[in-house]
Amino acid sequence: VREADWRRACELIRGAEEVALACHVCPDGDALGSMLGLGLALRGAGTRVSASFGDRRFEVPRLLRYLPGQELLTEPGDCPAEPDLMITFDTPSVDRLGLLAPNAGKAQELIVIDHHPSNTGFGTVPLVDPAAASTSMLVEELLGRLGCALDRDIATCLYTGLVTDTGSFRHSSTTPAAHRMAARLVEAGLRTDEIARELWDRSPFSYLKVLAAALERATLDREAAGGHGMVWTYVRRDDRAAHCLPYAECEGIIDVIRRTDEPDVAVVLKEDDEGAWQVSTRSKGMVDVGRACTLLGGGGHVRAAGFTSHDSPERTIARLRAVLGPTT
Ligand code: 5GP
Ligand code: MN
Ligand code: MN
Incomplete structure (x- = not known):
């Protein structure tokens, strides 16, 4: 990620009264966790936030219902059609926004936070790092640069992205930086055992x-x-x-x-x-x-x-x- 793009992203976010957040369709732990984590932090800073994903059937997967911040979720049809500032999460290309693709096309400024190597380079401010283990790692860096502190709820969201995308810290993407971030998140007060139970030990018979x-x-x-x-x-x-x-x-x-x-x-x-x-x-x-x-x-x-x-x-x-x- 270019230094200039980090700075531009911080400047846009600090200057915004309202921000529209969107992640990819059929959201996974990283997409939803990254989006709600940043959403909670921005709301805490006094910004109006809407968060959404463009599925025809707008439903949070059962596995992810424990994520804090779901009160920020807005049906795609109720999202700003021409947002001044929009931020996308874990989304490699505009089409993966589904119903929200037109909103992104009409956004005045579009910050793209992603770690897919296949990212197409859409948006006006790309915060894209294929070496990041999760999109939530990039969100954590952004929060640090914005001077937003992590609380337990934000940490729970970001940890969910990290633990799911690294396959519980088993995949090759699991760098020292990923473990260090996990340590910071655990220090913010989350319970790794409770999150693990939610994610992996709740299948129906x-x-x-x-x-x-x-x-x-x-x-x-x-x-x-x-x-x-x-x-x-x-x-x-x-x-x-x-x-x-x-x-x-x-x-x-x-x-x-x-x-x-x-x-x-x-x-x-x-x-x-x-x-x-x-x-x-x-x-x-x-x-x-x-x-x-x-x-x-x-x-x-x-x-x-x-x-x-x-x-x-x-x-x-x-x-x-x-x-x-x-x-x-
Ligand atoms: P999963 O198998 O868990 O659904 O997806 C694994 C990875 O493949 C995800 O990280 C996602 O980025 C990617 N992926 C899965 N399905 C699609 C698809 O239909 N289109 C694109 N572009 N990526 C996909
Ligand atoms: Mn994803
Ligand atoms: Mn991801």
Whole structure:
């Protein structure tokens, strides 16, 4: 991030009476945590804040309902259409803002806080650092530069972004800076055990049944990805319906599938309520899944990426197989 852009961002935020915040559609812990963390700090400083995401069905994922600051959330339809100052979080391209993309297009000033390598460079003030483990790390730096103190609620939001995007401090993105930030956040009073329980130990019993169906049909394809191998499975809408499990509860299945040692790549295809397939891909580092998913209309990081498909799982896997290759 250029020093001049940090300064410009601080200047714009300090001068604003009202700020419109937006994160990417289907928000995850980093998107929502970063946005609400900054939102709480700005509200504390006396700024009027609206925070939103552009999903047609505007609903905070169950997993993230513990996040403080949800009173800042505004339906996308009620967001300022031509904001003087808008800030986006964890959003690599305008289209990932969904219904809020037009608002960003009409914003007088647009600060973009993000860590995706695939960031397109949209906005007037880019605070984009692909080396940051989470967008919330950039938000913490911004708060420091603004002179905003961390309280327990802000820390809970920022920690959620950090712990989810680093896979609980396991991924390669987990730098000393990430651990130092975690220490500062814990010092602000949050309870890491309570957040861990919220994020990972609250699946309904029916999750086990759907997970079982997914595990039952997992396939190991040793030849895929230039010989680095791929394990894949899928979750049908009908599997979920049989056990009354909402789509959002299937997010963690990829974390089970990727535990397999043999392949570098793990893939889970999840059929949503509209019948589209959301594809989650992970790699252990030999293969760039971000590149592959970008080629298929999605995006993401080298080791975690995704795209949407309207084909059957088999045909989608065939297309993915065709674009997966070793990087280095
Ligand atoms: P997940 O598999 O957890 O849904 O997504 C993993 C990563 O891939 C996320 O960090 C997100 O940035 C990226 N990603 C997932 N789906 C899409 C998509 O449809 N488009 C883009 N651009 N990125 C995606
Ligand atoms: Mn995200
Ligand atoms: Mn992120």
